[in-house]
Amino acid sequence: MDYLPIFTKLSDKHCLVVGGGNVAERKLSLLVEAGAEVTLVAPSINEPIQELIKNDSQISLNLIEDGYHSSLMDGMDLVIAATDDQALNEAVSRDAAERHIFVNVVDNPSLCTFIMPAMIDRSPVTIAIGTGGTSPVLARLLRGKIEALIPHRFGALAGLAAKYRERVKAALPKGPTRKAFWEEIFEGEVAEQVFSGNQAEAEQQLEARIDQGSSAQQGEVYLVGAGPGDPDLLSFRALRLMQKADIVIYDRLVSKEILNLVRRDADRLYVGKEASNHCVPQSQINEMLYKLAKEGKRVLRLKGGDPFIFGRGGEEAEELFAEGVPFQVVPGITAASGASTYCGIPLTHRDYAQSVTFATGHLKNDAVDLDWPSLARENQTLVIYMGLGGLKVISRELIAHGLPADTPVAVIHKATQAEQRVLISDLTHVVQKVQDEDMRPPSLLIIGRVVALHDQLKAKAI
Numbered sequence: 001m002d003y004l005p006i007f008t009k010l011s012d013k014h015c016l017v018v019g020g021g022n023v024a025e026r027k028l029s030l031l032v033e034a035g036a037e038v039t040l041v042a043p044s045i046n047e048p049i050q051e052l053i054k055n056d057s058q059i060s061l062n063l064i065e066d067g068y069h070s071s072l073m074d075g076m077d078l079v080i081a082a083t084d085d086q087a088l089n090e091a092v093s094r095d096a097a098e099r100h101i102f103v104n105v106v107d108n109p110s111l112c113t114f115i116m117p118a119m120i121d122r123s124p125v126t127i128a129i130g131t132g133g134t135s136p137v138l139a140r141l142l143r144g145k146i147e148a149l150i151p152h153r154f155g156a157l158a159g160l161a162a163k164y165r166e167r168v169k170a171a172l173p174k175g176p177t178r179k180a181f182w183e184e185i186f187e188g189e190v191a192e193q194v195f196s197g198n199q200a201e202a203e204q205q206l207e208a209r210i211d212q213g214s215s216a217q218q219g220e221v222y223l224v225g226a227g228p229g230d231p232d233l234l235s236f237r238a239l240r241l242m243q244k245a246d247i248v249i250y251d252r253l254v255s256k257e258i259l260n261l262v263r264r265d266a267d268r269l270y271v272g273k274e275a276s277n278h279c280v281p282q283s284q285i286n287e288m289l290y291k292l293a294k295e296g297k298r299v300l301r302l303k304g305g306d307p308f309i310f311g312r313g314g315e316e317a318e319e320l321f322a323e324g325v326p327f328q329v330v331p332g333i334t335a336a337s338g339a340s341t342y343c344g345i346p347l348t349h350r351d352y353a354q355s356v357t358f359a360t361g362h363l364k365n366d367a368v369d370l371d372w373p374s375l376a377r378e379n380q381t382l383v384i385y386m387g388l389g390g391l392k393v394i395s396r397e398l399i400a401h402g403l404p405a406d407t408p409v410a411v412i413h414k415a416t417q418a419e420q421r422v423l424i425s426d427l428t429h430v431v432q433k434v435q436d437e438d439m440r441p442p443s444l445l446i447i448g449r450v451v452a453l454h455d456q457l458k459a460k461a462i
């Protein structure tokens with residue numbers, strides 16, 4: 001190890017920054033954020049630095065425009081040189097080293113006695129990434145990956161732990177019991193409440209857990225939208241909960257690639273659904289969810305698209321609420337959004353459609369029972385989920401209620417996935433064409449003049 005990562009306390013320390021451009025500004029901002037008293041040496045300073053000085057009365061900044069002199073090192077604890085002048089950078093490095101002051105010369109590791117890491121700031125939690133000065137780009141790439149894994153409000157969780165530390169100490173014996181308690185808090189519902197911004201609820205639950213002492217953990221349910229199939233469309237929160245679950249209950253619309261991202265050792269339960277061929281009845285799924293949670297499990301209910309759009313997530317949430325089981329719902333990209341963007345059909349457009357309606361074409365007793373007059377309006381886009389079975393009725397009724405027979409229709413199969421297929425037709429011919437081309441579920445119908453844009457925009461889609 002060439003460099004030892006340490007975290008230094010800079011409040012009330014004296015730091016010297018040489019330079020007045022963009023790079024100097026970034027270093028200055030970090031030092032100021034850490035509470036340092038900064039002397040800045042530069043013949044001129046850029047606008048952001050001027051703004052920083054003007055807008056932040058907390059900044060303790062001594063601006064020297066006469067140029068650098070080694071006497072400026074007196075009393076300094078840390079020095080950063082960020083100039084384009086190599087001779088000046090070398091002089092600053094040498095002067096600091098002679099006085100045993102830690103010095104960093106930006107982008108010049110050989111002149112540094114310390115280097116700045118790439119940082120992830122979830123204060124009070126901070127993560128520093130270093131590559132020993134070999135590749136700042138690599139450090140930044142790694143930072144991007146870690147950023148995605150750490151919830152935005154992670155720092156608030158550390159704050160909560162600090163607030164309750166003494167109470168937990170008093171309530172639970174030192175050793176494995178206390179350790180298990182904190183693990184449960186950091187991985188369980190309390191942490192989820194913090195990450196969702198429900199601080200008061202999190203504190204209430206934490207207090208209840210402290211009162212319970214070392215008894216068993218409570219389970220919870222995550223109703224997670226997995227999106228239309230492309231794993232890149234998962235949200236950070238969805239991915240995090242997928243990695244945490246003890247058991248996953250999923251249906252037919254969840255793609256294999258997405259399922260592969262669920263924690264490896266989580267149990268898997270398929271409750272697949274196809275129109276008119278429900279594998280496990282909804283009431284049984286509801287029961288399964290709360291029963292497993294009551295056994296103390298973290299249950300992931302993974303659903304295609306968005307749980308609250310034709311996904312029966314509402315019914316599941318109602319049942320969990322009635323049973324007093326903690327749960328959270330994570331939105332997913334619904335099939336309409338995924339299909340629209342991946343095949344270049346905007347759902348609204350100033351020239352063609354001022355509104356968009358999502359409807360289900362699911363047959364009830366062999367009939368599609370929809371509000372046809374409101375659906376058969378021009379200047380709107382109609383998106384029909386589960387519409388293949390009732391396509392004949394849908395196209396006939398839309399024409400009968402006034403939509404022109406040549407209104408364009410797109411049928412999109414397995415949108416956003418490698419097997420995506422798009423069929424373009426119109427209300428008159430779509431039934432035949434769907435038959436000819438053997439389009440199968442899951443497929444989505446987009447009906448309206450925006451469909452005509454597909455030809456032009458398809459190449460740019462994705």
Ligand SMILES: C[S@@+](CC[C@H](N)C(=O)[O-])C[C@H]1O[C@@H](n2cnc3c(N)ncnc32)[C@H](O)[C@@H]1O
Pocket residue numbers: 228229253303304305306307308309310311333334335336339384385386387412413414415416417441442443444445
């Ligand atoms: C029970 S609904 C679930 C909708 C889901 N909750 C959502 O927000 O996308 C199932 C229907 O959604 C549509 N669908 C879902 N994923 C799709 C995809 N990747 N491509 C095309 N249609 C899809 C199909 O119409 C399918 O029959």
